[in-house]
Amino acid sequence: MGDASGPLVQQLCAIVGPAHVLQGHAELLPYMTDANRAFRGTPLCAVAPGSAAEVAAVVSACRAAGVGFVPRGAGTGLSGGATPGDGEVVISLARLRRIVSVSERSRMAVVEPGGINTHLSRFVAPLGLYYAPDPSSQSACTIGGNVAENSGGAHCLKYGVTTNHVLGLEVVLPDGAIVRTGVLGPRCGGYDLTGLFCGSEGTLGIVTQIAVRLLRRPEAVRTALALFRSVEDAARAVEEVTTSAAVPAAMELMDAHAISAVEKGTYPVGFPDWVGASLLIEFDGLAVGLDDHVQAALDVCQRCGVVEARSAQTPEERGRWWNNRKAAFAAMGRVAPAYYVADGVIPRTALRQVLDQARRIADQEGLWLANVFHAGDGNLHPLLAYDPAQSGQAEAVMEVGSAILAACVYAGGAVSGEHGIGLEKRDELYYYFDEEDIAAQRRVHDALDPADTANPHKLLPRPGRCVEVRRAAWDPRATVAGGGRS
Amino acid sequence: MADRASPPAGALRLSESAARQLDVCVHCGFCLPACPTFAVLGQEPDSPRGRIDLIRAAAEGEVSVADPDLRLHLERCLDCRACESACPSGVRYGELYEGAVASLASSAPLGAPAALRVGLHAVGHPGLLRWAARVGRRRGRLVRRLTGSLDALLPAGEQPSARERLPVVLPAVGTKRAEVDLFVGCVQDAVLGRDNLAMAAVLSLLGVEVHFERRQTCCGALHLHVGGTAQAARLARRNIAAFAGTGRSVVVHGAGCGAVLKDYGRFFAEEAFAAEAASFAKRVVDFSEWIGPLVARDALPWNSDAPPLRVTYHDPCHLAHAQSVREQPRHVLRSIPGVEYVELPDADSCCGSAGVYNITQPELSAAILERKVANILQTDAEVVVTSNPGCALQLRKGLDQAGRAVRVLSLAELLTQRVRSPEVAKSGG
Numbered sequence: 001m002g003d004a005s006g007p008l009v010q011q012l013c014a015i016v017g018p019a020h021v022l023q024g025h026a027e028l029l030p031y032m033t034d035a036n037r038a039f040r041g042t043p044l045c046a047v048a049p050g051s052a053a054e055v056a057a058v059v060s061a062c063r064a065a066g067v068g069f070v071p072r073g074a075g076t077g078l079s080g081g082a083t084p085g086d087g088e089v090v091i092s093l094a095r096l097r098r099i100v101s102v103s104e105r106s107r108m109a110v111v112e113p114g115g116i117n118t119h120l121s122r123f124v125a126p127l128g129l130y131y132a133p134d135p136s137s138q139s140a141c142t143i144g145g146n147v148a149e150n151s152g153g154a155h156c157l158k159y160g161v162t163t164n165h166v167l168g169l170e171v172v173l174p175d176g177a178i179v180r181t182g183v184l185g186p187r188c189g190g191y192d193l194t195g196l197f198c199g200s201e202g203t204l205g206i207v208t209q210i211a212v213r214l215l216r217r218p219e220a221v222r223t224a225l226a227l228f229r230s231v232e233d234a235a236r237a238v239e240e241v242t243t244s245a246a247v248p249a250a251m252e253l254m255d256a257h258a259i260s261a262v263e264k265g266t267y268p269v270g271f272p273d274w275v276g277a278s279l280l281i282e283f284d285g286l287a288v289g290l291d292d293h294v295q296a297a298l299d300v301c302q303r304c305g306v307v308e309a310r311s312a313q314t315p316e317e318r319g320r321w322w323n324n325r326k327a328a329f330a331a332m333g334r335v336a337p338a339y340y341v342a343d344g345v346i347p348r349t350a351l352r353q354v355l356d357q358a359r360r361i362a363d364q365e366g367l368w369l370a371n372v373f374h375a376g377d378g379n380l381h382p383l384l385a386y387d388p389a390q391s392g393q394a395e396a397v398m399e400v401g402s403a404i405l406a407a408c409v410y411a412g413g414a415v416s417g418e419h420g421i422g423l424e425k426r427d428e429l430y431y432y433f434d435e436e437d438i439a440a441q442r443r444v445h446d447a448l449d450p451a452d453t454a455n456p457h458k459l460l461p462r463p464g465r466c467v468e469v470r471r472a473a474w475d476p477r478a479t480v481a482g483g484g485r486s
Numbered sequence: 487m488a489d490r491a492s493p494p495a496g497a498l499r500l501s502e503s504a505a506r507q508l509d510v511c512v513h514c515g516f517c518l519p520a521c522p523t524f525a526v527l528g529q530e531p532d533s534p535r536g537r538i539d540l541i542r543a544a545a546e547g548e549v550s551v552a553d554p555d556l557r558l559h560l561e562r563c564l565d566c567r568a569c570e571s572a573c574p575s576g577v578r579y580g581e582l583y584e585g586a587v588a589s590l591a592s593s594a595p596l597g598a599p600a601a602l603r604v605g606l607h608a609v610g611h612p613g614l615l616r617w618a619a620r621v622g623r624r625r626g627r628l629v630r631r632l633t634g635s636l637d638a639l640l641p642a643g644e645q646p647s648a649r650e651r652l653p654v655v656l657p658a659v660g661t662k663r664a665e666v667d668l669f670v671g672c673v674q675d676a677v678l679g680r681d682n683l684a685m686a687a688v689l690s691l692l693g694v695e696v697h698f699e700r701r702q703t704c705c706g707a708l709h710l711h712v713g714g715t716a717q718a719a720r721l722a723r724r725n726i727a728a729f730a731g732t733g734r735s736v737v738v739h740g741a742g743c744g745a746v747l748k749d750y751g752r753f754f755a756e757e758a759f760a761a762e763a764a765s766f767a768k769r770v771v772d773f774s775e776w777i778g779p780l781v782a783r784d785a786l787p788w789n790s791d792a793p794p795l796r797v798t799y800h801d802p803c804h805l806a807h808a809q810s811v812r813e814q815p816r817h818v819l820r821s822i823p824g825v826e827y828v829e830l831p832d833a834d835s836c837c838g839s840a841g842v843y844n845i846t847q848p849e850l851s852a853a854i855l856e857r858k859v860a861n862i863l864q865t866d867a868e869v870v871v872t873s874n875p876g877c878a879l880q881l882r883k884g885l886d887q888a889g890r891a892v893r894v895l896s897l898a899e900l901l902t903q904r905v906r907s908p909e910v911a912k913s914g915g
Binding site for chain 1: 515524530543555
C-alpha cells in the first residue's frame with residue numbers, strides 16, 4: 001500500500017516504523033468510530049507511536065502538513081471524541097501502556113496513557129492500594145482516555161472524578177513541544193495546567209504520562225440492592241438518602257428496560273419480573289458504623305416504597321451486582337444493534353421530573369428508552385436504542401437525545417457529566433453558554449493550538465449556532481414536536 | 487439489514503445466525519483487553535471488535551473478500567473466544583468468525599502451509615495420523631521438512647494410544663455407579679494417548695463403566711479453524727452416528743474436541759438433522775465437569791505417601807471461553823491431598839497454540855507463548871495442569887525453550903499419579 005501514500009504517511013512511517021502505520025481501508029475500519037457509532041470518519045492513516053518523542057514527532061509532522069490528528073485510547077468513548085474527521089491522522093496510544101513507577105509511600109503512580117484503568121488497580125492491589133475513578137468501561141478504557149474526557153464513574157459520588165486524582169501530566173503540545181505539569185514538573189506555581197488538560201479531549205495536545213493518586217482500599221464495603229415497583233419511588237429514595245442519610249460511595253439506578261437488556265446479557269442477576277427500578281447502594285470506609293449507614297439508607301428506602309432490599313452476603317455476590325450494573329450499556333446489544341446515550345446532569349431534586357420528561361419525549365417519537373445511571377450525583381444516562389442500518393434513525397435518536405439534554409438544562413443541569421462533549425454535544429453547550437463564554441474558551445484553545453490540528457472540531461461549539469440552539473433549549477417539547485430544529 | 491439478506495456479488499457470505507451476531511455487537515470495546523493478539527500487536531484490526539468491523543464491511547461489500555488486509559487480520563485471530571467471555575452482550579464471536587473464514591476459504595484458500603492442509607486430511611483418519619506421529623518421533627527431520635514447527639511440539643518417547651489399548655468396555659472398579667462413552671479424539675489420542683488412558687483409569691476407579699465406541703472419528707475442530715466447515719460437518723455426522731442410541735454421557739478430555747462436539751447442533755441448524763445433532767451435543771461433557779461432583783477427598787484411593795506438590799492450572803480457551811468450564815478443574819485440583827493449588831495470573835488467556843495457529847502464525851504464537859511462560863514461572867509451580875493436547879504441547883515447548891523443569895500434565899494424568907493402585911492407573915501401558 002506504500003505506493004499510494006502521500007509524503008505525510010511516508011514521514012510517519014519513518015518516525016514510528018512502517019509496522020505501526022495502518023493505511024489500507026480495511027485496516028482503518030476499526031478506527032473510523034469510537035463506541036458511538038453515529039459518528040464516522042475515514043482517517044488518512046492510523047499510527048501507533050512507541051514513545052513520547054515519537055508522539056511529538058508525529059504531532060509536528062501533522063502540523064507541518066496542516067493535517068488534523070486524533071488521539072485514541074481504547075475507543076470506548078461515547079461522544080465521538082476519538083472519531084476522526086476524513087483525512088485526519090489517528091494517533092493510537094495503545095503501545096504506550098507501561099506503568100512507569102509506583103510509590104507506595106507517597107501513594108502515587110506514574111502511568112502511560114494507553115494503560116487500562118483496572119490494570120493499574122490490579123497492579124497495585126498487593127500494596128492495598130487502588131485507583132479510584134471507575135467508569136463503567138474501566139475493564140477496557142485507558143487512563144489517558146479518562147484524562148481526556150475527565151471521566152467519572154459510579155464511585156465519584158464519594159471520590160470525585162478523574163481530575164481529582166491526577167497530580168501531574170506530561171503533555172505533547174500541538175506544536176510538538178513536551179511539557180510537564182504538576183508533580184511531574186520541576187516545581188509548582190503558575191497556571192494550573194494539569195487542570196486545564198484534564199477534560200480537554202485532546203484539543204490541546206496529547207498526554208504521554210500521567211501521575212495519579214492512589215487510595216488505600218477501604219477497610220470495609222457494604223453493598224445493598226433495593227428493588228422498587230416504579231422509577232419514581234426509586235428516584236424519591238435517591239433524593240431522600242442523599243439529603244438525610246450518610247452519603248454513599250455509590251448509588252446506581254436501573255429502570256425496567258435497562259434491567260431487561262442486562263438480564264439477557266452475560267451478567268444476569270435474576271431480578272423478579274415486577275421490578276420497575278433497582279437501586280444499588282454502596283458504603284465504604286471504616287468498618288465501625290458502616291452497617292448503621294446501610295440500615296439508615298434502607299430505612300429511607302422503606303419510607304419510599306421499597307418492595308425488597310438485601311445486602312450482599314459475599315464478595316462474589318457484590319461482584320455479580322456490579323458486573324451486572326457495569327455491563328448495562330454494552331448489554332444493549334441484546335435489544336438493538338446500537339444505542340445512543342445522553343449524559344445529562346441534573347440537580348437530584350429534579351430526578352423524578354426529568355426522568356418523566358425524558359420518558360415522554362421518547363414515547364412521543366416511538367423510541368425505546370432505558371435509564372441506567374449514577375443517581376447519587378444526578379448524572380443521567382438515558383439510552384435510546386436504534387438500528388444504524390435504518391437510514392435516518394441515528395439522526396432521529398440524536399435529536400431526541402438533544403431534547404432530553406434541553407430538559408436537563410431547563411431543570412438547572414448541564415449537558416455532560418462524564419462522557420465528554422466530543423462531536424456529540426458541541427452545539428448543546430449553547431444551551432447555557434453565550435458567544436462570549438465560548439469565545440473565552442476558544443481563546444484558550446487558540447493560544448495552544450493556533451493551527452487547529454489537535455483533534456479539530458471537537459469540544460467547542462460551531463460558531464454562529466447560538467441563537468437557534470438556545471431557542472430549542474427553553475422549550476424542550478417544541479424541539480421534538482416541531483420535527484427537528486434544523 | 488435487508489441488504490444483508492441478499493449480499494452484493496463477491497461479498498462475504500454468512501449464515502443468518504452468524505450475520506445476526508453483527509447486530510449484537512454494539513462496539514463497546516470491552517473485548518479489546520481480553521484479546522491476546524491485541525495485547526501483542528496493539529492495533530485494532532487485530533482485536534475482536536476490529537475483526538467484527540472487517541467482517542461486517544466484507545459482508546456488506548464495502549471491503550472485497552480478495553483484500554489481503556482482510557485476510558491478514560482474520561488469519562491472525564486465534565479463535566480463542568476470550569472475547570466471548572468479556573462481551574456483555576453475548577456476541578457469539580466464534581460462530582461469526584468461523585462463518586467468515588469458511589466463506590473466505592471458499593473463494594481462495596487461506597494462508598495455511600500446504601503440508602498442513604495435507605495433515606488435516608490425515609486427522610480424519612486416526613490410523614494414518616498415529617502412523618505419522620510415530621514416524622515423526624522416530625524421524626524428526628522428515629516431519630520437520632513437512633510441517634515446520636510441528637516436530638518441536640511432539641513429545642519425546644513412544645505414546646500409548648487409547649484406540650489401540652482400550653477395551654470396548656472397561657469395567658468399573660468396585661460398585662458400578664454409572665456408564666459413560668469415551669471420546670478420545672484424533673490428535674489427542676495419537677500424540678497424547680496416555681491422557682485418554684488416564685481418563686479411562688480414573689473413571690473406572692470412581693466406579694464408572696467406560697465404553698469405547700470404535701467408530702468415532704475426529705471432531706472437526708482443526709478443520710473449522712481454517713474454514714473447513716463442510717469437512718467438519720461430515721465428521722460430525724460420523725460421530726453422531728457412532729454414538730447413536732447409547733444414551734450415555736460422552737466424556738471428553740480434549741477441550742477443543744469438547745467445544746466442537748457440544749456445538750454440533752449449530753452445524754445442521756438449517757436441516758432436519760439438527761434435532762439429532764443437538765441431542766447428541768447435550769450428552770457431551772468435559773472430563774472435569776463429569777468427575778467434579780464425585781471427586782471429594784475420599785472419592786479416590788489417594789496415595790497418602792505422595793510428596794507435596796505445587797500445582798497451577800492453565801485454562802484451555804475451548805474449555806473456559808467456549809464451554810464456560812472454569813471452576814470444575816480447579817475444584818478437582820484443590821481436592822487432591824498433598825496438592826497446593828496456586829492460581830496462574832491471566833490463567834484464561836490463550837497460550838498461542840489454538841489449533842494449528844502455532845504452525846500458521848509462528849511468530850505471533852511465540853510472542854503469546856512467551857507471556858504465558860513468564861506467568862507460569864511466576865507461580866513457582868512444579869506442575870502446570872491443562873486439559874487440551876494443543877495447550878499441553880505448546881506449554882511444554884515454551885517451558886523447554888525457557889530451560890525450566892516445570893512439568894505439564896493433564897488433569898487425568900495428575901490424578902493417576904496421586905492414587906494408589908498403579909496397575910489400574912497404568913492399564914494402558
